[in-house]
């Protein structure tokens with residue numbers, strides 16, 4: 001009998017419903033603007049949760065507040081530990097990884113040097129094999145300046161840097177943005193591998209990508225949560241996707 005193929009994403013355990021991230025009544029101001037108006041939502045452990053919404057809804061602001069890059073009031077806990085009010089370096093050292101929207105690779109440095117700089121823990125050296133297994137192209141291109149990689153390869157490097165460290169929660173901002181469809185498939189497959197390793201909160205404008213990766217969804221509109229639930233339900237409901245996202249899902 002042929003063995004069943006290994007799933008890209010680890011099977012969900014009974015702990016899947018346990019919240020890894022809990023956001024309660026989060027308010028954030030940017031300059032004069034009151035951008036987040038008391039957000040409350042949870043991200044279940046060992047799953048991918050998509051954070052969706054139209055342009056300007058407050059998705060990136062939410063990620064920045066979780067990382068301590070913007071001040072906020074309310075509560076943001078990971079595995080019960082309060083992040084709000086802590087400095088970003090401590091939040092990152094505590095296992096909150098971030099893949100920013102604009103990738104932010106060091107253009108002049110090689111791929112290998114970018115990875116070396118990202119290593120925060122002694123385990124990172126061992127995890128380099130895992131990263132090269134997920135992204136063989138980064139091994140092939142290890143001596144190449146990161147600024148000369150294609151957009152898709154730079155995105156893979158940005159995800160690889162985050163994967164080098166053991167994360168409790170990975171925040172990923174618009175990984176498919178600006179990429180050709182064929183490259184998006186590679187990035188999605190890489191994120192599926194990442195999802196087998198860690199809990200992910202994913203901001204993604206491409207609804208199909210979000211549907212492929214995420215089990216759960218939180219939808220923002222004007223800095224408030226207007227919907228949360230199963231991603232499959234949102235994707236299948238044209239009226240909901242039109243109302244909240246201005247696109248049609250299925």
Ligand SMILES: Nc1ncnc2c1ncn2[C@@H]1O[C@H](COP(=O)(O)OP(=O)(O)OP(=O)(O)O)[C@@H](O)[C@H]1O
Pocket residue numbers: 030031032033035053054055056057058059060061062
């Ligand atoms: N530096 C800033 N100063 C003041 N207001 C800002 C700043 N950056 C963003 N905003 C405002 O905060 C609101 C939320 O922006 P945010 O970038 O979080 O939205 P988003 O949902 O991630 O949108 P997009 O999909 O366009 O990236 C918007 O109204 C935006 O104009």
